[in-house]
Amino acid sequence: MAASKRLTFTVNITRRPKNAHKDSPQKPEPYVGSPELKKAVNLAIYLRRPLLLEGDAGCGKTRLASAVAYELGLPLYRWDVRSTTKAEDGLYEYDAILRLHDVHTQKVAPEPTVAHGQAEPEDLDQEYLDQEDSEPVNRNPANAKHYRQFGALGKAFRLKDCPAVVLIDEIDKADLDFPNDLLTVLDEPWEFKIKETGETITATHKPIVIITSNKEKGNLPAPFLRRCLYHYLDFPNDPKQLQEIVDKHYQVCEEAPPPADLVDTAIARFLAVWNEGGLFKTPGTSEFLDWLKALHTFESKPYNPKQLEKNKLLPYPELLFKLQQDWKKYAKAS
Known part of the structure; x- marks a missing residue:
């Protein structure tokens, strides 16, 4: 596909072009984004500046890149950062x-x-x-x-017909010098050299770069932050927001949704625990959707909403509580 017109992200999977790139995600991403997030993404696309995302665990930071790549029909190259990762690893x-x-x-x-x-x-x-x-x-x-062999950024730089979406996931896991080392590549003249072959790889289309951070090692370096756009993703701890996520999820996966009263009760119970503030590790939206699916289909009949509302302990706690402290507090009778 040729990148001949201005790209705009609208969180609408029906806008996916028919001639999507072969490396574009094949499955739609049931993503729900706020107007502020859509504006941040479109600013990053327009200015070709990296978009740095921070936020609560499970709020959709990583999935955003898939949603953008799917809707726009662009290739997605993912770079999972580790403690030993060097900037060169993403190039070749x-x-x-x-x-x-x-x-x-x-x-x-x-x-x-x-x-x-x-x-x-x-x-x-x-x-x-x-x-x-x-x-x-x-x-x-x-x-x-x-x-x-080319890494995520290297593949994106070599594309001739369209830009790529590059996800640099959990950048804060790497050494403190890693973000600054990226600056020499994610800016003019958008090129890098392969010393072993003497090649100079110059980006025909500047990639759309989405970076996630959990601030494991504190704030990222100031020079790096100056080059990025920044957006903080809040967890959707409002019943209407979670309901919208549920609706979009079942629309995309083409499964029969749970009964409305079960969804309403599950959202209320889940948010009551989440907003109480006593969890060491708060469950994310994907964990909530798994929990809702278990309530709906794990047994021969859906879980009774009235029973769910009345029970002190939540059913299927294995899906929500992943640390011993949370398990003892919310999954076991005192």
Whole structure:
């Protein structure tokens, strides 16, 4: 699909183009977004600035990227950050050990790795179709390009026909220098170099970058924050908001929804516990939807709403309480 017109996110899955990119999510995301969130996303798309999302666990930070990519028909590349993650990991990885292995097994003398800024000879690629999503079939150790694999940002930079949505999930798990290292890539001239091959990869279409953070290591560096748009996602702890999420979820998954009185009672009981403020780990919307599904279909008959309203202990606590302290307080009779 060509990116010829201005992209706008409206939280409407019916707007998905028919010629969606092959790497676009195939299943619709039942996402409910506020007008403020939609504005933040569209500002990020327009300005091509990373959108940094913070908020309560389970409030939809990670799922937003899927919702944006599905509606706009754009490819989605996800980068899950870990404590050992380096900025280069999202661009490319180079497997020098595999190249050395191929030298010995194929008994081919490799050309030395090219000097920085010097490109690989093109004639070495004649027997190798350069694929973005799979390893080369006929690797030639004389060509360093056969041993580099692109990460989420690297794939996004290489796209020629449309921008990609890149999710950088839980950026706060990485080293404190990691966000600042990204600045050299997520800004003009939007390019990076592969030192082993001498290639310079320049983005034809600047990606739509969505970053999530749980502030595990405190605030992110100020220089990084200055380059980002910021939005805080509140948990939908209002009955109308949760009802809208339930409606959208069952509309998308094409399952019969629970009876209205069961949904109303489940929302009331769930929010009463959530808003009480005594939980060490508050359940998110996905956990609520799993709990509601169990109430509806786990037994041969749906759970009785009047019984749910009357019982002191919530049924199926395994779905809601994931820490010992919460379990003892809300799942066991005192």
